[in-house]
Amino acid sequence: MGVGGGGCEPVHPGNRWRGRSRRDWLTCVIIHRRPPKPSPGDHVALVSPSSGLPGILPLPFELGSRRIAEDFGLIPVEYPTTRRMNAAPADRAADLHAAFSDPRIKAVICSIGGDDLITVLPHLDPEVFRAHPKPFFGYSDSTVMHAYLSRLGIASYYGGAVMTDFGRGGRIHPEVERSLRAALFQSGEYELLPETDIAEVDRDWADPASLETEPDTTPTGGWRWHHADRVVTGTGWGGCLEVVSWMLMADKAVPATADLTGAVLFFETTEELPPAVEVYRMLRNMGERGWLAACGALLMGRPKCWSFDHLNDEAARARYLADQNAAVMRAMTEYAPETPVVLNVNFGHTDPNLVLPYSGPIRVDGPARRLTVTY
Missing domain, CATH: 3.40.50.10740 (Murein tetrapeptidase LD-carboxypeptidase, N-terminal domain)
Structure with missing residues (x-):
């Protein structure tokens, strides 16, 4: 029934792709029902x-x-x-x-x-x-x-x-x-653009002055591409990595592994700043479930590297970022060594936080280093 099952027949049901080569299902697009959009005045x-x-x-x-x-x-x-x-x-x-x-x-x-x-x-x-x-x-x-x-x-x-x-x-x-x-x-279609600067340090929402000006920003190195040798188009599924792990433990609202065949998985982590080893373990467990090998590509959001509980200086933030990136690539190398991965994408608990389509098409164009979504 496509990513997550449900009541809408996809263009390419996941079970049609079982037994085919990886190259065959890299262009699988599963279409969910997209509700009508609002208009100004609604x-x-x-x-x-x-x-x-x-x-x-x-x-x-x-x-x-x-x-x-x-x-x-x-x-x-x-x-x-x-x-x-x-x-x-x-x-x-x-x-x-x-x-x-x-x-x-x-x-x-x-x-x-x-x-x-x-x-x-x-x-x-x-x-x-x-x-x-x-x-x-x-x-x-x-x-x-x-x-x-x-x-x-x-x-x-x-x-x-x-x-x-x-x-x-x-x-x-x-x-x-x-x-x-x-x-x-x-x-x-809508093309997502890499950020050039990010806001990492939060301000006190109880202080009216904190909302009067934009937060301070720091330059960033943009996205990091791995195995960017192909174009993958698939249905987006994912969200907050810690929350998905809770859903798996409770066995609630998660798709069957076969339904993720060819999907573009996207994950990001919270302001609780999970240690890199925990990020690896969560992805490892998804790998054991077969999710990482099934997907067509993985997008990993740029992690939040500072919070009021983790007052990291610039050097500590850089270490946290590098450690999480290494943890993600360790899991992908072990379970899906050829799968395209894009790290530090600007969505989730980061500023800027771009919108991704959930159960909508995402195209990962490795050779051109472009991400295009369909809203």
Whole structure:
């Protein structure tokens, strides 16, 4: 049934590719149902299926909500748990049901991530989402909902949280705004561009001054390509590496290995800065499951290298980046030694955070060093 199974027949079901050569399935494209896009003037839901952090730190949430209205021309709608910390999983599920079933709502955008969206899954009614598919935006713990929708045959968009992306200090990053506008309002191919500078050090969201100016940035070396000798087009699947590992342990919302044949996997890590050895182990375990050998390519997000719990100086950040890159390549060398890998791609817990299509086509053009997605 394609990546994650679900109710939509893919162009090339994964089982047609079993037994064929690697070269045969490098151009396999599995199409999920892409819900209709909003237009300026439409209503969009702002939800907190993971953490109700807007209730504690309202400033970036309100800034992001205002930009959604003023800069994007959309009408934001909040729900009972949008600003409620520690809301019951059943209540958060009720908000998702309400947002998706309301005919006024044309897209659903997460406020931020968290760590327990997986507890919401048992309270979700799949028929609500099948009957009322909407574009869904978010990252980090929102991985759970992306994977859930993927299992139902519904494509979504990895990125675009209210507090971090829309509510960024000073202004939305120009490349992120361009990516968000394309994902929200347009259809067709879109080329992702490597960043030249990144913002690594966070600021205090409780301080109004932190939102008045853009964060400081540092130059970056861009993406790193390995085995870039071919063009791979496949369906994107992945998200936050730690969250995917939780989903695997709970056996919830994860696809069968055969359904990842030819897929473009994408993973990134959180502000908790998992040690390189843990990154290797998580990928190793996916390798033991057969995921790494099955995929057509791997994109690894540029890792977050600083947090309020890890006050790394520039040298420590460089070491963390190098150690994580080495861990990723160790796992890929052991389980998928010929698979194209692109490291330090600007998505996930990084600034800028570009939008990736979840269960949508991604083209990895190794010889040209280009990444093209289809929104």
